[in-house]
Amino acid sequence: MPNSRIKVPKNAKAGDNIEIRAMIMHPMENGYNFDTQGTTIPVHIITDFVCTYDGAEVVRIQLQPGLSANPYFSFFLTATQSGPVDFTWTDQDGTITKNSATLLVT
């Protein structure tokens, strides 16, 4: 399962829009590179990223090969109540990577 990093603030006040950051280790092969034997390395990307919280989606991103490798995203979440913030990355071959952090809302 690929390595991922997430950054969720430890606590927030209800109603705040807090910055969430997420990154995953993935080559995001765009299909234009080739190995030392001259064989094209086929397209291999993460296709979907979704962040869910408090029973609903925060953001869902559809990735294309035009994104850099080890795709990084930063976006905003509206704090409502304490609970887990879940992150899911889906590879084009179906591999799913999950990560999670707890947010305390006062």
Place this chain on the structure above:
Amino acid sequence: MLLSVVTLPVSATDEETAAAIKQEYGERVPTPGRVTLTLPPIAESGNSVPLTLAIESPMSEDDRVLRASIFANRNPRPLIATAIFGPKCGRPAFSTNIRLNGTQDVIGIAQMSDLSLWSAQVRVLVTVGACDALQLRY
């Protein structure tokens, strides 16, 4: 068989970019405004160009951003990414790093809940394009 086919990254044309936008968002013509695209004016490496896309919107129940996309009009594939803003997103903005195949325009398109389209366009000078140095695995 020694003949290997190497797919060449051919830059898209303006028509192809317009077609890509149409494919995602339909026939409506986007209005410039309400979208802010922040990118460095000169990118020393097209492999990783930081980008922030932000949209002005009250993000209320009936007036919010549904989704936004980034296009690059000279990349081999103009569509870079699409972000769909969910109910738990109160501030429609996101940042990421993109690949740029040389100097070109980066276009941000946002679709509102009333299905109106808004856009922004920024020119980025790229010193070394992401597809230029065909990357051998050395």
Place this chain on the structure above:
Amino acid sequence: MKRTGPRGLADLGLCMLVAAAWPAAIVSSQTPRSGYTYLSEATRQLQDDDFANPGMLWVDKGLRLWTQAAGSAAQSCQSCHGQARESMRSVAARYPAYSPAIGHVINLEQQINRCRVLRLKVSALSYESEDLLALTAFISHQAKGLPMQVRIDGPAASSFARGKTFFYRRRGQFNLSCANCHEQHVGSRLHGELITQGQINGFPIYRELWQTMGSTHRMFTWCNQAVRAEPYTPGSQIYVDLELFERWRGQSLPIEAPAVRR
């Protein structure tokens, strides 16, 4: 111009003296400058960002490998070395170093493999593998901010001499030595790319061109290939020798691992 015997010899002697002194003169007159100082603002910010620096993904993985028990002895690096933050603080700063047990200079990657094979009783990690890069990045990261300080005296002297010779020897179809670019043409542009001093204080680096982490030996391989010279094998002694020379050449530059470079 006709020269008389003794005068000709003196001139020849003078030429040889200058030739011998020239490389040393260039090295000492060049204040070491990290590759960081040649980066654009955006790339510098990416390196300084403790979260978004892509190299940190490998540092994270390195931490996991550090604490993971492996091999027949079911030990981890942590079993002997404890918290890396304390025990590994200055380790990366002094590698490559002479290993009395082996009898020649080895670099950090080889030391890691030595520990794994002898103490953890697991197989060595292959060069440029994700795991070895992760461990090297993790251990180098513990020394972040410390100046590189390698020893080039005593048993390390022969290795240093070989590395220095390599640096100044022309090679490849372009017939260029490392010094031709990284000393004589620092600040010039090569196809729009700014030529830096080629220091290695940031290694292992996240190189945007490779879109992944890379070791010094991968960089040397790339550079040799760039002048159309047959590269040596990563992990080979000559590259370790060159690494030792490079570490000395940039001494006093702080370790920046994991650095981000173009």
